[in-house]
Amino acid sequence: MGNAYGFFEIPSTTAAIDALDIMCKTADVEFITWEKKLGGRLVTIIIRGSVSDVKQAIEAAEHSAIKKPAATVVIANPHEEIIKLVKKSASRLTNISTAWNDEME
Helix, strand or coil: CCEEEEEEECHHHHEEEEEHHHHHHHHEEEEEEEEEEHHCCCCEEEECCCHHHHHHHHHHHHHHHHCCCEEEEEEEEECCCHHHHHHHHHHHHHHHHHHHHHHHH
């Protein structure tokens, strides 16, 4: 998919979903995972794609989301420790999704 990660931290779950929608519609990026802190009052979205697509997606969400982000960063060619951290977070989300799908069947 690409070799850059984008991190977008924003207050509130609703604003995070809005920002993710903007990012995915703006550029060829893939949603990897999200982290909710403070009971969902601060949410970090992690996306992946080419450096240019990730930058474009982050910038679009910065300008158009319903709230201003607390922090953003684009990491091109991330160190393997960053990739491990992101994979660990994404696996938590996958486990929740699998459990939810099993429950719905």
